[in-house]
Amino acid sequence: MSSQAPHPALLIPGPIEFDDEVLQSMSHYSESHVGAPFVNTFGETLTMLRKLFITEDPKSQPFVISGSGTLGWDQVAANLVEPGDDVLVLHTGYFADSFADCFETYGIKPTQLKAPIGDRPQQDEVEKALKEKNYKLISITHTDTSTGVLSEIKGLAALVHRVSPDTLIVVDGVCSVGCEELRFDDWKLDCVLTASQKAIGCPAGLSIIMASGRAIERFHARKTPPGSYFGSWKNWLPIMQNYEAKKPSYFATPPPQLIHALHTSLTQILSRPLEERFKTHRDASQKVKKAVAELGLKQLASKPENQANGMTAIYLPEGMTPPAILPTLMKKGVIFAGGLHKEIAARYVRFGHMGVSVTDPERDDIERAIKALGEGLREVGYEAPNGKA
Numbered sequence: 001m002s003s004q005a006p007h008p009a010l011l012i013p014g015p016i017e018f019d020d021e022v023l024q025s026m027s028h029y030s031e032s033h034v035g036a037p038f039v040n041t042f043g044e045t046l047t048m049l050r051k052l053f054i055t056e057d058p059k060s061q062p063f064v065i066s067g068s069g070t071l072g073w074d075q076v077a078a079n080l081v082e083p084g085d086d087v088l089v090l091h092t093g094y095f096a097d098s099f100a101d102c103f104e105t106y107g108i109k110p111t112q113l114k115a116p117i118g119d120r121p122q123q124d125e126v127e128k129a130l131k132e133k134n135y136k137l138i139s140i141t142h143t144d145t146s147t148g149v150l151s152e153i154k155g156l157a158a159l160v161h162r163v164s165p166d167t168l169i170v171v172d173g174v175c176s177v178g179c180e181e182l183r184f185d186d187w188k189l190d191c192v193l194t195a196s197q198k199a200i201g202c203p204a205g206l207s208i209i210m211a212s213g214r215a216i217e218r219f220h221a222r223k224t225p226p227g228s229y230f231g232s233w234k235n236w237l238p239i240m241q242n243y244e245a246k247k248p249s250y251f252a253t254p255p256p257q258l259i260h261a262l263h264t265s266l267t268q269i270l271s272r273p274l275e276e277r278f279k280t281h282r283d284a285s286q287k288v289k290k291a292v293a294e295l296g297l298k299q300l301a302s303k304p305e306n307q308a309n310g311m312t313a314i315y316l317p318e319g320m321t322p323p324a325i326l327p328t329l330m331k332k333g334v335i336f337a338g339g340l341h342k343e344i345a346a347r348y349v350r351f352g353h354m355g356v357s358v359t360d361p362e363r364d365d366i367e368r369a370i371k372a373l374g375e376g377l378r379e380v381g382y383e384a385p386n387g388k389a
């Protein structure tokens with residue numbers, strides 16, 4: 001029995017449902033952020049992140065800083081590039097527009113390579129774009145949470161290394177780290193940013209980053225100081241290195257209770273092989289996508305290879321808008337999110353299937369949600385073509 005008050009299952013693409021033990025870790029008594037017990041917990045958390053990102057290179061550098069996923073964009077723009085630099089932003093939805101906006105805030109010049117809604121830029125287009133300018137950095141959204149489109153990081157990273165080897169490879173993994181396969185060392189990535197509240201299943205409030213040795217070198221070789229104070233790696237790098245070496249150190253107060261929760265969720269995630277975790281998410285995703293197709297509904301991500309495994313963005317039946325169905329689903333005990341992509345937000349809903357909702361065998365969140373979607377649509381007047389709804 002869960003120790004949480006009864007509540008509808010939160011099946012939006014983050015924050016996601018929490019495990020009881022993760023939530024209970026937040027009620028840790030107050031500790032000094034420079035005392036040995038907390039420093040140990042923080043140090044272990046950083047070391048566990050290396051396993052989550054699948055990196056054994058001692059030059060890789062994890063960062064955990066108070067903030068949300070968005071702070072990861074600021075850290076990249078403030079530390080890895082300099083004003084006037086060109087960066088290439090691959091666009092698979094809303095989040096690329098925001099990352100590009102963030103780059104502009106720091107005087108960086110983003111060029112966006114866009115695909116039609118529901119698709120992703122193709123390798124030959126990316127190759128052509130990379131040859132047009134001296135891009136200091138390319139950013140790729142692993143799962144764009146506005147469209148449910150998955151990027152093919154491995155192939156894109158290999159392409160960048162071949163065609164433009166000095167370009168740093170940055171992955172926005174806010175909706176992918178912890179549910180999609182991602183191999184930091186094998187795929188030779190330079191910076192992957194994420195947040196605590198999506199597939200990692202920890203409450204919101206932490207910006208989490210893994211940077212490569214090459215990214216850290218690029219940071220050290222800057223000609224101009226970082227364009228941020230709170231987000232500056234000049235301030236945070238020694239702190240992260242000290243914490244991992246179990247040495248107390250201070251730049252700005254970390255959130256001890258959240259670090260405890262992250263420590264617990266990483267301990268749980270790493271207690272089983274990551275391969276198994278990726279497969280569990282793929283299997284749950286297939287189940288959802290099959291049910292969506294049986295209801296006669298379409299996904300935004302139209303090609304199977306483009307479809308994320310941690311969420312599904314579903315077009316509603318012609319003429320139906322999210323407010324017509326979301327309250328009905330809530331009454332049935334599940335919460336989905338409305339649309340987010342500006343041009344089509346009123347035409348679709350998003351179903352997140354990450355973390356304990358798919359990995360905990362004692363939960364039936366996904367089955368309940370699939371059933372609620374079919375029943376809910378029928379109640380608001382939709383008839384599936386094959387009579388299944």
Ligand SMILES: *Cc1c(COP(=O)(O)O)cnc(C)c1O
Pocket residue numbers: 014068069070071095141143144145172173174175195
């Ligand atoms: C949620 C999300 C973000 C922003 O993260 P916040 O924690 O809301 O700041 C960035 N990128 C992607 C892909 C996301 O899904």
